[in-house]
Amino acid sequence: MTKSYVTSIVIIFCTVLIETAILSNISVLPAVPDLLLLCTLYIGILNGKAAGEIAGFTSGVFLDFLSGAPFGFNCLYRTVLGFISGLLGISFNFEGILMPAVVGFSGTFIKVFFVWIISLLYPNVSVLYHVASVPFLFELACNTVFAPLVFKFLSLFKSSLSLKPEDD
Amino acid sequence: MAMRVRLSFKFRFPEFLLVILMLASGVCLGFSSGGFLVNFSRIGFSIISTVEKGVFAVSDTVKNTFGAVKELSELKKDYDELSKKLENYQQMQRSNAEIRKENEQLKTQLGFSQSVEQKNFPAQIISRDVDKLYASLTINKGSADGINKNMPVIAYQNGNIGLVGKIVEVGKFTSKIMPVYSLDCTISARIQNTRDLGLVSGMGTADESLSMKYIKKRVLSELHFGDVIVTSGENGNYMRDVPLGTISKIRVLDYDSSLDIELIPIIDFSRLETVIVVDQSRTNDGKAAQ
Numbered sequence: 001m002t003k004s005y006v007t008s009i010v011i012i013f014c015t016v017l018i019e020t021a022i023l024s025n026i027s028v029l030p031a032v033p034d035l036l037l038l039c040t041l042y043i044g045i046l047n048g049k050a051a052g053e054i055a056g057f058t059s060g061v062f063l064d065f066l067s068g069a070p071f072g073f074n075c076l077y078r079t080v081l082g083f084i085s086g087l088l089g090i091s092f093n094f095e096g097i098l099m100p101a102v103v104g105f106s107g108t109f110i111k112v113f114f115v116w117i118i119s120l121l122y123p124n125v126s127v128l129y130h131v132a133s134v135p136f137l138f139e140l141a142c143n144t145v146f147a148p149l150v151f152k153f154l155s156l157f158k159s160s161l162s163l164k165p166e167d168d
Numbered sequence: 169m170a171m172r173v174r175l176s177f178k179f180r181f182p183e184f185l186l187v188i189l190m191l192a193s194g195v196c197l198g199f200s201s202g203g204f205l206v207n208f209s210r211i212g213f214s215i216i217s218t219v220e221k222g223v224f225a226v227s228d229t230v231k232n233t234f235g236a237v238k239e240l241s242e243l244k245k246d247y248d249e250l251s252k253k254l255e256n257y258q259q260m261q262r263s264n265a266e267i268r269k270e271n272e273q274l275k276t277q278l279g280f281s282q283s284v285e286q287k288n289f290p291a292q293i294i295s296r297d298v299d300k301l302y303a304s305l306t307i308n309k310g311s312a313d314g315i316n317k318n319m320p321v322i323a324y325q326n327g328n329i330g331l332v333g334k335i336v337e338v339g340k341f342t343s344k345i346m347p348v349y350s351l352d353c354t355i356s357a358r359i360q361n362t363r364d365l366g367l368v369s370g371m372g373t374a375d376e377s378l379s380m381k382y383i384k385k386r387v388l389s390e391l392h393f394g395d396v397i398v399t400s401g402e403n404g405n406y407m408r409d410v411p412l413g414t415i416s417k418i419r420v421l422d423y424d425s426s427l428d429i430e431l432i433p434i435i436d437f438s439r440l441e442t443v444i445v446v447d448q449s450r451t452n453d454g455k456a457a458q
Contacts, residue, residue: 016216020306021223024296027438032298049182057189064196065212066220068297068304068336068346072197079189086182115301122197135300135373 007160008043008055015039016062031135033142034108036063038150040078041107044085045094047163052089056082070125077114081107097148104147108140214310214339217295221308221342224294286407287450289313292442294342300373303350305333307443310341315445320406321345323435323443330434331355331399331410332443345443348412348433349374356403357412360396362387366429368397368412374437378413380429388427391418397431407448 015035023032036059044052060075067074085107094100112131119125130136154161200209291307309315321332333353337344346353349370357368357380366382380397395415401408413431421428 017220017223019298020295021220022227024298025224025294031300034299050185053182053186053189057193060193061212062216063298065209065216066295066306067299068302068344068350068352070197070200071209072193072195072200073302075193076190076197079186079193083182083186118197125197133300139299 001163004047004051004161004163005054007157008047008051009058011043011154011157011161012036012039012055012059013062016059016066020066029138031139031142033146034111034139035146035150037078037081037107037111038104038143038147039154040082041085041103041147042094042151042154043161044082045089045103046158046161047086048089049083049086051163052082052084052086053079054082056080073118073125076118077111080114081110084110094151100147100151101144103151104143104145105140107147108143112136210337210339213337213344214342217306217339217342217344220306221294224308287314287447289315289445289447290442291315291343291445293440303347303353303370303372303374304336305345305347305443307343307345307445308341309445310339310343312340314447315343316447318405320410320446320448321443322407322410322446323440325435325440328434329411331406331412332435332437332440334405335445343445347374347437348378348435349376349437355406355412356400357397358400359383359387359391359415360398360409360411362390362395365400365402366426368431374433377416378431378433380415380431381426383427383429385420385425385427388418388420391415391427391429393418396434404448407446 019032019035023029023035040052040056040059043055056078057075060073060078063069063074063078064071085103088103094103289309291309291313293305294308295306297303297305307321315335315338317335317338319335321334323330323332331348333345333347333350335343336346347370348355348368349372351370351372354367354369356365358365364383364387366380368378368380370376370378383391393415397412397415399406399408399410399412411434413433415429416432417430419428419430
C-alpha cells in the first residue's frame with residue numbers, strides 16, 4: 001500500500017516538473033496538455049476513490065505551489081476529479097485506446113465544470129476558461145490524444161502503482 | 169445482492185477522506201488571499217520551484233547539447249564562407265565614425281542593465297503559467313540573489329524597454345512574477361503625451377490586449393493610435409515612465425464618463441526569455457561608476 005502511494009506521488013511530482021519546467025516553456029503551444037489530470041484519472045481508475053482523491057489532492061498541491069493560482073484552487077477540483085475517477089474505475093474497463101481517450105476528453109470537461117463551480121462559490125477567485133477558445137480546444141484535443149499514451153505508459157508501473165495484487 | 173451493494177451509498181473511508189481533503193483545500197483557498205501564519209504557498213513554492221529550476225537547467229543543457237551538434241556542422245559551413253569574406257574585409261578600412269556607431273550599439277545592448285539607475289538583477293524565465301487560468305512567470309533568481317517581494321520587473325526587447333510585472337512570491341533561488349497581463353494586476357499609468365492618469369489592467373492572457381480605464385472623454389481628440397502608455401510611478405510600486413503599451417483601440421461608452429482604451433503590450437511575452445528585476449531602494453553601482 002505504501003509502495004503504491006509513494007510511486008503515485010513520485011509519478012505526479014515528475015509530471016509536475018515536466019509540465020511546468022519543460023512544456024510551459026514551449027511558446028508555440030497555445031496551451032499545455034494537462035498530463036497531471038491524466039495521471040490522476042489513471043490512478044483513480046486503477047486504485048479506487050481514496051487513491052484517486054489523494055492523487056488529485058497531491059497534484060493540486062504541487063500545482064498550487066508553482067502556478068499563480070490561489071493556494072487550494074487546484075487541490076479542490078483535482079481532489080473531486082480523483083474521487084470521480086475512482087468511482088468510474090469500478091464499473092468500466094479502461095484498456096485499449098478508445099476508453100482512455102473518452103476519459104481524457106470527459107475529464108477535461110469535468111475539470112472546466114468544477115472550475116466554474118469554484119468561481120461561483122469563491123467570488124474572489126477570478127477565473128478565465130472559455131470553452132470556445134483555441135487554448136481550451138487545444139488542451140482538450142491534447143488530453144484526448146495523450147490519454148491512451150499516458151495510460152499505456154503508466155501501465156508499465158502497474159505492479160508498483162496498484163493497491164491490489166495482480167491476477168496471474 | 170451485488171447490485172444492491174453497488175447502488176447503496178455508505179459513508180466509508182474514501183468519502184470521509186474526500187470531505188477532509190475538500191475541506192482542507194477549501195479553507196486554504198478561502199484564506200489564500202488573507203494569508204496564514206505559515207505561508208504554505210511560499211514554502212512549497214520555494215522547495216518545488218528549486219527542483220523545477222534544476223529540471224529546467226538539465227533540459228536546457230540537453231537541448232543546447234543537441235543544438236550544439238547541429239550548430240557545429242552549420243558553423244563549419246559558415247567558417248568557410250567567413251574565411252573568404254574575411255580576406256576581403258581585411259582589405260577594407262573602417263572609418264572612425266562607423267566604429268564609434270557600432271560601439272554605441274553594442275554598448276546599448278550589452279550594458280542596458282548598467283544604464284538603469286536602480287540596482288537591478290538580470291534573470292531568466294524558467295517556467296510559465298501551466299494553465300490559462302492564472303498568469304505567472306517563474307525566474308531563476310530568488311532571495312539568495314537579493315530579490316524581494318513587490319520589486320518591479322522590466323525587460324529590454326527589440327530596442328524597447330517595457331514593464332513585465334512585479335515579484336509576488338520569492339523563494340530561496342527562484343521567484344514568481346505576476347505579469348502585467350494578469351487579471352490581478354492593476355497599474356497606475358499615464359498617457360505619455362497628454363499626461364492623463366488612468367489604470368491599466370490585464371485581461372488574463374498574454375495574447376490579449378491590456379485595458380486602460382478612467383481616462384476622461386474630454387481628452388479623446390488628443391489621443392492617437394500608437395500613443396505610448398507609461399507607468400505613473402505615483403504609488404511607488406513601479407518606476408516612473410516605464411512603457412507599458414501603445415493604444416490600439418478606443419471605445420466611447422455612452423453610459424460611462426471615461427474612455428475604454430485597449431493597449432498592445434510593449435513586451436512580446438511569447439518571445440520573452442530574460443527579464444530585469446529592479447530594486448528601487450538601491451542605486452546601481454555600475455551606473456554610479458559611470
